[in-house]
Amino acid sequence: MADAPKSPDCVLCGCCLEGCPLLSATGREELSPRAKALLAGPSKFMDASLPEADVAALTGLCLACGRCEKLCPQGVQVPALMAAMRASHPDFKQWMWKQWITRLGPYWSLAAKGAALTPDAFVPASLGLALKGLKGLRPGGGLRPWLGITKFPREAFGAKYGQRPVVLFDGCVGKGPRGVWAETARFLLNGLGAKVVEGRFSCCGSTLGVAGLPGDQAHARVANIAAWREAGRPLVVTYCATCRKGLADYVGCGLFADGDEERLWRDSLAPLSALLMGAGAKAGRGAPTVAGYHRPCHADLNDGLGDADCKLLSSLLGARLRTPAKGGCCGFGGILQLSAPELSATVGRGCWDVLDATLGFSAAPEVTPAYVLTGCSGCVMQLSATAPQGARVGHWLEVIGRS
Ligand code: SF4
Ligand code: SF4
Known part of the structure; x- marks a missing residue:
């Protein structure tokens, strides 16, 4: 216990x-x-x-x-x-969640393809929402690129980090079904002139902890700190808000050799979007007239950075980006998708209502179709699962071209 x-x-x-x-x-x-x-x-x-x-x-x-x-x-x-x-109070759903995160990671892409091929009529109601979310991650799905980076803030990056090595924390989704996130993130780091090294990271562990699996969470945390040490304690760059929160939560858990190492870990976590502030971009073919921004619940960690994804997208997209003044939670909640899918879906619908109030897609879908960007793996899954007909959802990395 x-x-x-x-x-x-x-x-x-x-x-x-x-x-x-x-x-x-x-x-x-x-x-x-x-x-x-x-x-x-x-x-x-x-x-x-x-x-x-x-x-x-x-x-x-x-x-x-x-x-x-x-x-x-x-x-x-x-x-x-x-x-x-x-x-x-462990139960079967926790067991399923554990298998999913700790054992099936390498097979997420296959599972996402399988989910996309499974007719809704064959899916048990209790798994419907989770499978729809998985379908939303199928390889080759997602948004098409339409934003070209015209200027990288190389000088600012170099002045702040010099030659310090950088490692990308890809998370379970970037390592699996949405490998395009990892590829684009590496392209952007190269554009910044970062010295990218590889790290053998596993799941950040946050979703395991939330599911009530503290032993598995601790195992993931210890393994990730060991991978960071092995890579020479580089800067750890993230592009999923929940991964970053999961990694930030290592502080205060007695996992580090001493206070200096713990502070170095805390100061080494950087969202990719914060490093790109000052970049220039140009919208090309396929750009939506209006794109909504969904703010993940874990976007602001009260570390002085605020919601770095929102700041970057606002600077790159200007008036094209619309952000609800009071963002709603998408309703993902990890294991809640399994334990109470109807509740999870209800919260998700409320989130789409908030986006609709800002974007107006239900009133004039031909003028402003529902098109939403966000910066969290769980939000992409849940918004895909609860999206109204015709809506497009994706991580902001998906819209950035790599040429
Ligand atoms: S905000 Fe007030 S009611 Fe809510 S948990 Fe804290 S002390 Fe309790
Ligand atoms: S769902 Fe409600 S109770 Fe649970 S963490 Fe969010 S605000 Fe707190």
Whole structure:
């Protein structure tokens, strides 16, 4: 049984409520972060323990989006509490998730092709959303390139990093079905004049931790730190918001040799988009009149960079890019796609409503077809799975040409 994380006590203030996508999509207070903190944390307001069956049900119902922690004045970490509860109440879906992430990674491309060929009528309802997301990642799918980089900020990059080696953290999707992300990311790093070295990284581990598999998460973390050391402790460049969060979360877990190495790791994590600030670009054939931006929940880690993808795309695309003032969560939530697909889909539909309010694609699809860019593997999968008819979704790397 996993130890529950040391968490401050919830004081029931309700500051977290407005941020919770599950609560706003369903209006169900029992799904709110306050209810979860109350039931799973060390609350002085509760002394009765919850029946096991209810605990097991509750543990599956959280997106681990982290929006509540950002709003909590007490520092209550609801996603960590839920992960610990999942670890204490393992079930078949966790087992499936573990096989998927730790054993089937090399076969994701095949699985994505298979999903694309499987008629919806043959797919069990409980797997429908996950398979649709996988279909959205099929090799050869995705967006066509239409944006050429006309200028790379080589001087700024060289002034900041000199000859420091750079390694790309490709993540499970970039290493598998969407290899085009990794290829384009390497093209961009070469354009910056970066000295790219290879690193033998595995999954960042975040999705395993969220699923309640702390042992597997720890294994992935230790292996990745070893790969970083082996590569000479280079700059680690990411292009998935959730991978970057997963890697940033290594800090404070007692995984490093000493404080200096831990600080070096923290300062070595860099989103690709931040390195490209100052680049110039030109839109070519196939460019949409308007492109929406979906902001991943993990886009801003409060490290002073803000949402670097949004900043880069705004500078490259100008008025062509439209970003909802208040972005919605896509509803991916890792294991939530399996444990409560209908809930995950409901949150996803709400996210598309927010995008529609900004882009207006349902009112005039022939003028502004739904076209959405984002910067997270999970968001690409979920937005693909919940997209309205005719909508196009992809990682921003897909639209960049490599010539
Ligand atoms: S992590 Fe997200 S889904 Fe889970 S309780 Fe917090 S805000 Fe709600
Ligand atoms: S989790 Fe934090 S923000 Fe939410 S009700 Fe409890 S103390 Fe307040």
